[in-house]
Amino acid sequence: MNTENSTKDMTGSNSDILLFGTLGCHLCDQALALIQQSLPNSVVIKQIDIVDDPALLESMALRIPVVQVGNMELNWPFDAGDIQNLWQRQPSGRRYLSLKSN
Numbered sequence: 001m002n003t004e005n006s007t008k009d010m011t012g013s014n015s016d017i018l019l020f021g022t023l024g025c026h027l028c029d030q031a032l033a034l035i036q037q038s039l040p041n042s043v044v045i046k047q048i049d050i051v052d053d054p055a056l057l058e059s060m061a062l063r064i065p066v067v068q069v070g071n072m073e074l075n076w077p078f079d080a081g082d083i084q085n086l087w088q089r090q091p092s093g094r095r096y097l098s099l100k101s102n
Contacts, residue, residue, distance in 0.1 A: 017067060018048055019067055028064060031078075032045065
């Protein structure tokens with residue numbers, strides 16, 4: 001599985017998963033491991049450190065880790081089934097948020 005650390009580009013492609021978190025966040029480490037175990041190795045995981053962006057820090061500080069695929073977000077806690085459903089774009093629970101389009 002490919003992982004990238006990024007603070008600038010937060011526009012993942014359709015084959016990317018964005019993982020919002022920060023250094024020292026043990027739940028973020030658990031989320032990364034869970035994503036890696038739950039999805040094919042070809043999936044690119046882009047890790048976004050919310051500390052580097054004041055708007056992200058304000059909106060996500062109490063929700064991390066947050067997984068984003070396309071225009072859908074998944075807030076912690078989540079499990080392998082939640083990640084797979086999100087990846088397949090079949091949200092089935094209350095922890096999914098649809099992001100507004102610009």
